[in-house]
Amino acid sequence: MSLHRVSSMESWEHPRGSSPVRAEHRKMSFNPVGTWVPPEVHKEPTLQASKGKRILQVAIACIYCLFAAGIVFGYAAFKPVLVKEGVYRNLCDEEDKVEAGKTCYEQELRLNLMFTTAAVATNVCALPVGTILDKYGPRISGIISSVLLTMGAVFFIFASKLPFDAYIPGYLFLALGGPFVFISSFQLSNTFPRHSGLILALLTGAFDSSSAVFLFYRLVYEATHGSFTPSDLFTVYLIVPAFILVVQIFLMPARSYKTVGELVATAEGSADEIHQPEEDSDDRARHERIREQRRIRRESVLSELAPLLGTKGEDKQQEQEQRKKEISGVWGALHGQTAFQQVKTPWFIFVALFTMVQMLRINYFVATIRPQYEYLLGSYQLAEQVNNVFDIALPLGGVISIPFIGLILDNTSTTFVLAFLVTTATTIGVLGCVPYLWAAYANIALFVIYRPLYYTAVSDYAAKVFGFHTFGKVYGLIICLAGLFNFLQSALDALRYKQFGGDPVPVNIILLVSVFIIGGILVYYVHRKSQEMKRDYLEDEAEHSVEWTMPEVANGYDSMGSNSNGNA
Numbered sequence: 001m002s003l004h005r006v007s008s009m010e011s012w013e014h015p016r017g018s019s020p021v022r023a024e025h026r027k028m029s030f031n032p033v034g035t036w037v038p039p040e041v042h043k044e045p046t047l048q049a050s051k052g053k054r055i056l057q058v059a060i061a062c063i064y065c066l067f068a069a070g071i072v073f074g075y076a077a078f079k080p081v082l083v084k085e086g087v088y089r090n091l092c093d094e095e096d097k098v099e100a101g102k103t104c105y106e107q108e109l110r111l112n113l114m115f116t117t118a119a120v121a122t123n124v125c126a127l128p129v130g131t132i133l134d135k136y137g138p139r140i141s142g143i144i145s146s147v148l149l150t151m152g153a154v155f156f157i158f159a160s161k162l163p164f165d166a167y168i169p170g171y172l173f174l175a176l177g178g179p180f181v182f183i184s185s186f187q188l189s190n191t192f193p194r195h196s197g198l199i200l201a202l203l204t205g206a207f208d209s210s211s212a213v214f215l216f217y218r219l220v221y222e223a224t225h226g227s228f229t230p231s232d233l234f235t236v237y238l239i240v241p242a243f244i245l246v247v248q249i250f251l252m253p254a255r256s257y258k259t260v261g262e263l264v265a266t267a268e269g270s271a272d273e274i275h276q277p278e279e280d281s282d283d284r285a286r287h288e289r290i291r292e293q294r295r296i297r298r299e300s301v302l303s304e305l306a307p308l309l310g311t312k313g314e315d316k317q318q319e320q321e322q323r324k325k326e327i328s329g330v331w332g333a334l335h336g337q338t339a340f341q342q343v344k345t346p347w348f349i350f351v352a353l354f355t356m357v358q359m360l361r362i363n364y365f366v367a368t369i370r371p372q373y374e375y376l377l378g379s380y381q382l383a384e385q386v387n388n389v390f391d392i393a394l395p396l397g398g399v400i401s402i403p404f405i406g407l408i409l410d411n412t413s414t415t416f417v418l419a420f421l422v423t424t425a426t427t428i429g430v431l432g433c434v435p436y437l438w439a440a441y442a443n444i445a446l447f448v449i450y451r452p453l454y455y456t457a458v459s460d461y462a463a464k465v466f467g468f469h470t471f472g473k474v475y476g477l478i479i480c481l482a483g484l485f486n487f488l489q490s491a492l493d494a495l496r497y498k499q500f501g502g503d504p505v506p507v508n509i510i511l512l513v514s515v516f517i518i519g520g521i522l523v524y525y526v527h528r529k530s531q532e533m534k535r536d537y538l539e540d541e542a543e544h545s546v547e548w549t550m551p552e553v554a555n556g557y558d559s560m561g562s563n564s565n566g567n568a
Contacts, residue, residue: 109494
């Protein structure tokens, strides 16, 4: 999963010649239509909900995202509990002499398949979640999440008593419930447009921290010496989907909060419908009067939104957004093209391949960190120690890296960001092959910071290159393909066990080389194209520039009023 870096101010533009609107403009207007705002705008949740209610909605969303959005990614902490509970131990042969707390080959593969299926589902379902959200709204999406989480919890509660394997479908439903509640929360960033970035950061932090749910459970499980079983955990966990259901019905908005630009567009659309001039009318004065009325209505809508925007000047916000676009170097590369046209370009193909390989590598590391370091360090105790550090660092790293991610993406070019991703990924890959404890900790430190940066950078790339109009389709397709590609985790597991005798280094080298080659091609292509775009922009600017001639010079006089011969 990843965060869509879409500003709520993105489509708000003043008409040429109009002045910035403030609340006092509306109060001082004596125009009889100056304070009219279309009913459609007044019905929007943005204007209906009080400030206190909007704050409460954001806080509630952060709470349920913390407990539901991405708990399946805490698999590294949950897996040791499942092993101690003997889950899939029946798959081991009698001749397999498995020590307590360890797994045999078949058991390891089945446990990892549980996580692989969940990781694939989390990414693939992004497309249907977006469709349901657009058509039915965030409330229905939240209710669906509640149902899915309940089903997942129930499967785990009765897994040991059911005649079939309930662990994989249980984990699958937990994974499916996460995107429905997480993606539907993005629209809450429009509750306070000026602070949309902060709200998105809070939601992302809650998502990253949700992997700690299983960490805290494992600590409780160990403290109670196994008496607090997974069945007990998910019995208590039923409180979470029940809470989501209640707040969706009684507190959260039924329709998504709109951006400022969307609200203004709604108002202008209503004005156009109400005051459309007759086709046979050639009364110019009447036409100008209607245009003025539309402008006043637009300003009235903006004055209604003034409390949401705060005191920061619109011009300054627009300048900041323009600066970010110029720094990126790739903004607008494929804007205006259809999604079908965009997916046929190298812009899409290279980033899709890079995302597929890198997401496979990330999830493979999460699923196999303990057996990898058990082989590399030659000690089960050291591997367990590394695993415990990773369980704590994964959610913590996601939260700590949030402000730095924004600084990097907003103040550096897309080429630099991609080069930084490839360099860091290569470093992580090298550290993953070094059989020393210090390398393991260095690997974890880089990994937990790299993971949220990588996911956010991909969505940022998609928004800048492909545009917001096709963002959902194109970005959803990238994540969907990457999710399906994650099924290769099982093949990598089998390769590590069967072909290399448990040695993770060959598989890690394969992934390292793949990421380096594909990432290098992506960086080279984006750099070359960004230079071409910059050159084309300068040429276009020079071509359309206007040469001005001083009137005095044109008439043969200098600025002091003398002619070219020096005569007064």
